[in-house]
Amino acid sequence: MSVIQALDIGLALLVLAVAGWTIAAREAFASVVGYVAYGLLLSLVWVRLFAVDVALTEAAIGSGVTGVLLISAVVRLRKTEAPAAAERPGVVLRALAAALCTVVAAALAAVVLLMPDPGATLAPEAGQHLGELGVGNPITAVLIAYRSFDTMLEKVVLILAVIGVWSLASDGNWGGVAGPRRGARPEGALAFLAQLLPPLGIVVAIHIVWVGANEPGGAFQGGAILAAMALIVLMARLTEAPEIRRRWLRLALIAGPAVFLVVGIAGFAIPGSFLAYPAGWAKPLILLIEAFMTLSIAATLPMLVIGPPDRPPS
Amino acid sequence: MLAMALALATTGGGYLLVLAVIVPVIGMLLSLVVGGRHAERIAFALMPAGLGLALAIAIEVWVTGQPLVYILGGWPPPLGIALRADGFSAVMLVTAALVIAAAGYFARGGFATPPGVAEKRAPLAFWTLLQGLWAALAVVFLGGDLFNLYVALELLTFAAVPLVCLDGRPETLAAALRYLLFALFGSVLYLLGAALLYGTYGTLDIVLLADRTAAEPLVAPAVGFAAGLMTAGLLAKTALFPLHLWLPPAHANAPPPASAVLSALVVKASFFLIVRLWFDVMPGLASAAVTTLLAALGAAAILFGSVLALRQARLKLLIAYSTVAQIGYLFLMFPLAIGGHPWSAEAWSGGVMQTLSHAFAKAAMFLAAGVVYEQLGHDRIAELRGIGRAMPMAIFAFGLGGLSLMGLPPSGGFAAKWLLMQASVESGQWAWAVVMLVGGLLAGGYVYRVVAPALDRATVALKAPASRRREAVALALALGAVLLGFAPPEFFDLLQIGRPVAMAALR
Amino acid sequence: MSAAILAGLTGAALVGLGLYGLLTDPHPLRKILAFNILGSGVFLLFGIIARKGAAAGFAADPVPQAMVITGIVVAFSATALAVTLLLRLFQETRRATLEPDAPAKTPDAGVDG
Numbered sequence: 049m050s051v052i053q054a055l056d057i058g059l060a061l062l063v064l065a066v067a068g069w070t071i072a073a074r075e076a077f078a079s080v081v082g083y084v085a086y087g088l089l090l091s092l093v094w095v096r097l098f099a100v101d102v103a104l105t106e107a108a109i110g111s112g113v114t115g116v117l118l119i120s121a122v123v124r125l126r127k128t129e130a131p132a133a134a135e136r137p138g139v140v141l142r143a144l145a146a147a148l149c150t151v152v153a154a155a156l157a158a159v160v161l162l163m164p165d166p167g168a169t170l171a172p173e174a175g176q177h178l179g180e181l182g183v184g185n186p187i188t189a190v191l192i193a194y195r196s197f198d199t200m201l202e203k204v205v206l207i208l209a210v211i212g213v214w215s216l217a218s219d220g221n222w223g224g225v226a227g228p229r230r231g232a233r234p235e236g237a238l239a240f241l242a243q244l245l246p247p248l249g250i251v252v253a254i255h256i257v258w259v260g261a262n263e264p265g266g267a268f269q270g271g272a273i274l275a276a277m278a279l280i281v282l283m284a285r286l287t288e289a290p291e292i293r294r295r296w297l298r299l300a301l302i303a304g305p306a307v308f309l310v311v312g313i314a315g316f317a318i319p320g321s322f323l324a325y326p327a328g329w330a331k332p333l334i335l336l337i338e339a340f341m342t343l344s345i346a347a348t349l350p351m352l353v354i355g356p357p358d359r360p361p362s
Numbered sequence: 363m364l365a366m367a368l369a370l371a372t373t374g375g376g377y378l379l380v381l382a383v384i385v386p387v388i389g390m391l392l393s394l395v396v397g398g399r400h401a402e403r404i405a406f407a408l409m410p411a412g413l414g415l416a417l418a419i420a421i422e423v424w425v426t427g428q429p430l431v432y433i434l435g436g437w438p439p440p441l442g443i444a445l446r447a448d449g450f451s452a453v454m455l456v457t458a459a460l461v462i463a464a465a466g467y468f469a470r471g472g473f474a475t476p477p478g479v480a481e482k483r484a485p486l487a488f489w490t491l492l493q494g495l496w497a498a499l500a501v502v503f504l505g506g507d508l509f510n511l512y513v514a515l516e517l518l519t520f521a522a523v524p525l526v527c528l529d530g531r532p533e534t535l536a537a538a539l540r541y542l543l544f545a546l547f548g549s550v551l552y553l554l555g556a557a558l559l560y561g562t563y564g565t566l567d568i569v570l571l572a573d574r575t576a577a578e579p580l581v582a583p584a585v586g587f588a589a590g591l592m593t594a595g596l597l598a599k600t601a602l603f604p605l606h607l608w609l610p611p612a613h614a615n616a617p618p619p620a621s622a623v624l625s626a627l628v629v630k631a632s633f634f635l636i637v638r639l640w641f642d643v644m645p646g647l648a649s650a651a652v653t654t655l656l657a658a659l660g661a662a663a664i665l666f667g668s669v670l671a672l673r674q675a676r677l678k679l680l681i682a683y684s685t686v687a688q689i690g691y692l693f694l695m696f697p698l699a700i701g702g703h704p705w706s707a708e709a710w711s712g713g714v715m716q717t718l719s720h721a722f723a724k725a726a727m728f729l730a731a732g733v734v735y736e737q738l739g740h741d742r743i744a745e746l747r748g749i750g751r752a753m754p755m756a757i758f759a760f761g762l763g764g765l766s767l768m769g770l771p772p773s774g775g776f777a778a779k780w781l782l783m784q785a786s787v788e789s790g791q792w793a794w795a796v797v798m799l800v801g802g803l804l805a806g807g808y809v810y811r812v813v814a815p816a817l818d819r820a821t822v823a824l825k826a827p828a829s830r831r832r833e834a835v836a837l838a839l840a841l842g843a844v845l846l847g848f849a850p851p852e853f854f855d856l857l858q859i860g861r862p863v864a865m866a867a868l869r
Numbered sequence: 870m871s872a873a874i875l876a877g878l879t880g881a882a883l884v885g886l887g888l889y890g891l892l893t894d895p896h897p898l899r900k901i902l903a904f905n906i907l908g909s910g911v912f913l914l915f916g917i918i919a920r921k922g923a924a925a926g927f928a929a930d931p932v933p934q935a936m937v938i939t940g941i942v943v944a945f946s947a948t949a950l951a952v953t954l955l956l957r958l959f960q961e962t963r964r965a966t967l968e969p970d971a972p973a974k975t976p977d978a979g980v981d982g
Contacts, residue, residue: 056872060879067883067906071890076898083902090909093879096872097916098928105938109945110909118902121952125898128965135895135966145892153885159558159584160877160917168564169922169930173441186931187938194441195935197434201501201513202939204387205520208494209946211394212524215487216957222483268938293481295395302391309384309391315435321372322380323435345942352949355956441932509936516943520950527954535958539897540967542954546904546947547891553940554884554911560933561918 056096063089076129080118087111100264101187104256108272109349116279117353182331184262191266192334196308196323203305203341206348210301214292217356223293224361227354230285242284249277257342261331267304267338271345278350289354291361297347304344308337369431369446369569370439375422376432379445379504382415382455386497393490399475401489405466412496413459420452420856429860431506439567444506446569448860450714451503454634457718458499460842461626461725465619466492468729468835472617484528488620495521495623502631508556508566508643511635512549515599519545522628525620526612537611544598544608548632551595558588568642575644589647592639593656599632602693603663606686613685614678618732621678622725622839625685630717633692637713641861645700653697660693661797668804672811677731677741680808681724687801688720688767691779694794698785705785707858712781714857719774719846723763726840730760733832739825743812748820750813755833757816762840764809766847769802774846877917883910897955897965901948908944912937 066089070082087110094103137145174186174194183189191199217224253273260266282289290297311333312323319326325333389408393401422430429448438444447455473488475481498521501514523545527538560566562584563574575585601609613625636656640648667687674680695713699706733756734749735741750757766775779798786794887907891900915933922930959965 052872056875060875063879064882064886067886070902070906071886071894071899076896079899079902083905086906087909090913093876093913094916097876097920098923099916099919099934099937102912102916102934102937102941105941106909106912110905110941114905114945114948117949117952118898121956122898124956125959125965127963128959129896132896132965135968137893137895142893145889149885149889149892152888153881155587156554156881156884156914157878159587160874160881160914162583163561163877163918163921165921166924167561167918167921169924170441170564170932171922171927171930172925174931175925175927186927187935190931190935191938193435194437195443195510195932197443198510198513198936198939201387201510201517202942204390204494204497205513205517205943206946207391207394208491208517208520209950211487211490211494212520212950213953215483215491215524215528216530216953217483218530219483222486223481268942293397295397298395298397302395305387306391309388313384316377319436321433321436322377324437325435349945352946355953509939513939513943516947520946523950523954530957530961532958532961535954535961536967539951539954539958542947542951543891543897543900543904543967546951550904550908550911553908554914557911557915557918557933560936561914561921564922 059089059092059096063093076122076125080115080122083118084111084115087115101185101266101269104264104269105272108269108276112276113272113279113349113353180327180330181325181334182261183334185260185264185266188260188266188334192337193325193330196312200305200308200312203308203344206345206352207301207305210348210351213352214356217358221357221360224291224357224359226289226292226351226357227282228358238280239284239286242280242286245280246277249273253277253342257338260338261334267341268345271342272349274342274346275349278346279353282350282354289350292357293361300343300347301351302344304337304341307340311337368428370433370444371431372433373428373431374426375419376430376445378415378419378422379430379432379447380434382412382419383445383497383500383504385411385415386493386500390490390493390497393486393493397486398481399485401486402470402474405489405493408493409459409463409466413456413463416452416455416459419447420456423447423449423452423859424852424856427859439507440565440570443510444567444569445504446506447504449856449858450634450637450860453714453718453857454503454630455500457721458496458503458627461721461839462492462496462623464725464835464839465622465729468622468732468832469617469619471829472619487524487528491521491525492623495525495628499627499631502634506568508559508568508571512553512556515549515552515632515635518628518631519549522624525624526616528617528620531615533611534615537608537615541608541612544605548595548598551591551598555588555590555592555595558584558591562588568638571643572645576646585644586647589639589644593636596632596636596639597659600629600636600689601686602659602689603666603686604659606663606667606689609686610679610682613682614676618728618735621682621732622728625682625728626721626725629685629689630721633689633717640696641700648696648700650697653700656693656696657794660690661794663687663690663693664797664801665804668801668808671808672804675743677734677743677746677812678728680743680812681727681731684727684767684805684808685724687805688716688724691716691720691782691798691801694782694786694798697791698782698789698794703789705788707861708781709785710861711854711857712778712785715774715778715781715846715849719766719778719843722839722843722846723766723773723775726759726836726843727763729832729836729839730756730763733829733836736832737824737826737828738822746812747815747818748822750816750818752822752824753828753833755830755837757813759833759836759840761809761813762837762844764805764813766843768805768809769798772847773844774849775843777847777849873917873920876913876920880910880913880917883907883913886910895966897967898952901951901955905944905948908940912940915940
């Protein structure tokens, strides 16, 4: 067994152990902390699968932004843990559930082992058109060209989620500053970080979006980093979240899918197909869409994390 | 081979499919940006356009006798995504457009932005979510790729769940959260199945998958497992017994126009995908054991849902349990319509007819119940004595909808149950016919529980004046369910277009 | 055993773990966490399928990878909506339970046909 193999096995065991901790931990807070660590470990697994784009997304969204969301929730829900624990199903039911889950996992494992290797793939087809699209990263080509319809709709999913989250405000607070009321401005490390990190983060994010056409990266990863910067600034209370009635905020939310749709509809005229790019124009149009998608993701994710407004508009 | 080539190239009129999806998406985005009372105006301006597009698609499918296809971005599958409309998609699109328009018209006033207010929470959320839901349904009915359909299912979930708790009462919040967890559980199982299919066949396009599974059925154990996972996930979203627990509290506590759309359309979307999966993607895998199991769960749903509907104290809960029962009927089509038997075509028509007529009937009943609740301030069945005189149209609408649920002529429900019953007799599967008869009797029982006291000669104290407009909307939908009973033979021809076995015979 | 197979087996085990948490833990927040673990297990299976599809000079098939990126974003929005719903439920009832009969503040409570 080589060193790499031993490391791989160690990583897999560690991921499973932390996931098991997340499920089994007695206190919800410990469970959430476990989950954040789990997300980071998982992104290492993605690197080992040669999926750097996914690893970046998992680290930024799956672990980072989700982590902020879950930690703030678990703190507020602390009092509900004891009553809920009383509703825990009995040993027999849990044993039955465990048996069922073991069967499902074992069947899946068998399927994985029996799958042909090399397996079915679209990699050659996906690679064929990179030249005409002018992008080097095949994942960007899938997301913004071959399966752009999915990507556009998925951004609509995010917007519906924001509307859903906002709809949980009370009537009187509609239109107000997004997120819960916060206490005094924190001093020390957080405030310092909040001033130091964002300029750096913005540069990194723009870089990731820009190189995403050819290297790992793109709108999702860049947008998620920008969103994380916005969250740090909001948590340090360097600035107030926007009021949800603001036109500019809503424009930022829909900019990505709107530009996607405009380019898509223009495709009806030239070259004659919805969501198709005219020859020679693919690269600039892809970059245009990516830029607005980044903006929308950077606006959407913090809105989803901080939640509905908690005070009336000014 | 010819059919295969046809399914991978854009057909004439294919652009209509794109418009059917993007019109409500554009409406939703615009409504959010301009906000306030404009959200409602935009939704209303686009509803006729949506209905027109759905009708145009249905006419185009009917005239050409072939499914419509649009290749998005000019990237044909397996790399790209196709939209396709067959007869079933077309009639579902028209039904969705009609029910959504009716629910929207009913919601006017209830979800209006009052004068002097720039924007209010519930109206903005309602009108944007309604358009989002409409877009999601369009993608579900037209999507030709299993991952694209996953995104569509999520779109549907995110539009439907917040509608349940728009009024913010605690029980609606718990119902919405429960609904969300069930729906997410369903999507993740579906996605897992899709992953295994992609790993086996290297495509998620429905037509290509159908071709490849037919060429090498059960090439790997992964395929059967994938089909099972996807079906289980979709059953959780369809609320087929015993995965129905989330449905009654969610559908019964939502605002009436939302309940109507949820019960009439949203549960049908995941049912539609189960049909796609077993009839289109892998008909070879639909063994007698599989179809019998689905129908047996359906039969259990019919009996269980109907009995519980008989025992409810609240009108809206009664209607919600009736949905649990009526969903059961949908699954009786599986053992009857699969394959190329002489009775398969009529069983298919019966299943589709049940989907459509229940949509109209159930939307009508939920809206009628909304009128009752609004005017009485409650919906306790024990205190409905004499309301027939105060709101005759609403009670008539409820009764007509009930007629269709019972399967009495003239109604779409009668046509549906008659076709299914004929198929079960012809195929020698008597048990399903018996279940349908018992279900019809039980439905008669729970409809009678409401209608009989309502027609009593008693006076009731009304909290609010009657809204004839809303009663009329409910009645119009109920008449739609009745009208389906008079569908001409050409309508049944339309339903057969694109049905795999029917197409194989044409080839 | 290759890294891909190992990741696939890990994914299968994660699906089992997540499923167990989703079924047995009564607390909605823990259910949400379990749903995320279940989801990431499914994503890992996409990952191994992508890796087995290495061809044409690519280390992995880009199509399933793109699907995972879409899936991660959708899973996050689902988590956000579920957490917000849960927090609102807690705000209203001071509890976090999905038992339908628990918050008995309905106007119709106690009346039965």
